[in-house]
Amino acid sequence: MEETTEITIDRLDPEGKARRKEPVVREVPFTIFLNGKELATLLCTPSGLNHLAAGFLLSEGLIHKKEDIKRMVLNEKGWYIQVSVNEGATHQQALSPGRLISSGCAGVTSFYRSVDARETTPIDSPLQMSREQVLTLMKEFQQKSSLYRETGGVHSCALATPEKIKVFAEDIGRHNAVDKVFGECLLQDILTQDKILLTSGRITSEILIKTAKRQVPIIISPSAPTDLTTGLAQKLRLTVIGFVRGKRMNVYAATDRVT
C-alpha cells in the first residue's frame, strides 16, 4: 500500500509563489477489533498494519506471546483488522481510558499503570556496545528513513544488534513505529532481549516502558529523555543513550553497557 501521495501546494519563497506537486505522508484511521469487539482506532501510516496490530496488543498487555493470537484478518480497503485471541490471554484487561495509578506512585519515578509494574522486571543482560558502534548504527538508521527524507512527516524505529539493523518501521506516530517493530518481532519470532532499540523520537516514559516490557537492554535516540524516563531506566537497568548527534552522545542510565 502506498505510504505517500502527491498533492498540489503553493510554494512561497523570496522569488514569489509557485504551484507544484509535493509528496505528503498518508494517514489513515485503522481500527482493531479484538474477538469481535471494537478495541481502538489508531491514526497511522498504511504499512505493516499486521505488525502494528500485533505490537499494539502486545504493548497494551492484551497478548503476551505469538500463540495467544488465533487469527488475524486484515481488511485493507476498510482500514480495519479482526484479531482473535485466546480468551485467557488478555487477563480480562480492558483498555481503560482512566489509567490506573499504582499504589507506589507517591514518588514520581514510579509506574502509573499497575499493568506496567506487573509486566516489567529489571533487565539482566550482558549486552554491551562501543561508542563507535552507537554512531555507526545511528548513521545506518538515519539513512534507512526514506519516508522521512521524502515527506518530513514521520518517525522511525528499528531493532538492531550492535552491528546491524534487523527490523525497521516508519509511521506518523512515535508509538506506532515502535509497535510495528515489536509486532514484527512477535510474528516473525525475532528475539528482542539481545537487541537494541533505535527511535527517532523523544524517549518519554511510555516508550521506555514499552521497551522494558520486551526486555530490550539498550535504547538509542538522537533526541532527549525526560526525568521520569531516566528514573525508571535506572530502576529497570535499561541503558538510555540520548542526543546521539555528530560524534557525541549522553548516557543517562545503566551506563556500564557502553564501553
Next chain:
Amino acid sequence: MEETTEITIDRLDPEGKARRKEPVVREVPFTIFLNGKELATLLCTPSGLNHLAAGFLLSEGLIHKKEDIKRMVLNEKGWYIQVSVNEGATHQQALSPGRLISSGCAGVTSFYRSVDARETTPIDSPLQMSREQVLTLMKEFQQKSSLYRETGGVHSCALATPEKIKVFAEDIGRHNAVDKVFGECLLQDILTQDKILLTSGRITSEILIKTAKRQVPIIISPSAPTDLTTGLAQKLRLTVIGFVRGKRMNVYAATDRVT
C-alpha cells in the same frame, strides 16, 4: 513548579567519557477527575496544569464554554485535578477507547469520530497574513521555546495575531501543548477565531481537528502535514502552512489567506 531537573550523565565524545550534570525536562502523570470520577491520566510537563485540564476537556468535547466549569481544584502535590462541570455540558459523552467511525468514512478524508464531525464546521474568516508575517511569527515562536533549547525534549504551541504571539505553552506532548494554549484561552476569555495557531510538531489530523473546533483559520508549523490533514483542511477551509524553514514555506489548503 519546576519544568526541568538536573541529573548526572555520562557524556561520550572523541575526547573520552566525562560525568556531568545535565538538565532534563520533567514528566509527570497528571490525572483528571471529572465530577468525582477518574477520567484520564496525561503524561505531561508540570506547568499550566489548570490550562491543560481545561483544554483537554474542551478538545474532547466534554465542555464547550467557560461557564460549563463550576470548579477546578488542582492538587499539585499529588498531580491530579478535580473538575466539576454542569452535568448537561458533557452531552453524556464518554471518552470511549474505541473511537467512532462516522458513516461518511468511506473516503479517507473524513472524520473518524462522530463527535468531531458534529462539532466542526467550515471556517468562514476574513483573516489574512503576508509571507513576511509568517516568517516573523515563526522566528518569535522559536525564540520563545526556552525549554526546548535547554532540554531538547519538548514541543511548543502558540496562539498569535498576524503581528504577535499572545499565548504560549511547552510540554513533552504535542497534544498537551495545544491543549494548554486552548485551555488558557478558555479560562482567560481570549478569542481564538481571529487568531493563528503555531505548533512545533507535525500537523496530524487530530491536531487539525482540535484547531478547527476552536475555529482558528490558520495553522503554521516548521514540520509537515499528512494527506488526511490536508484533505480535512480543504473541506474545513483551514489554511495549513507547513515547512516554514529559512525563507520558504508550503501552503497546503485555503491558500488565499496568505498574501
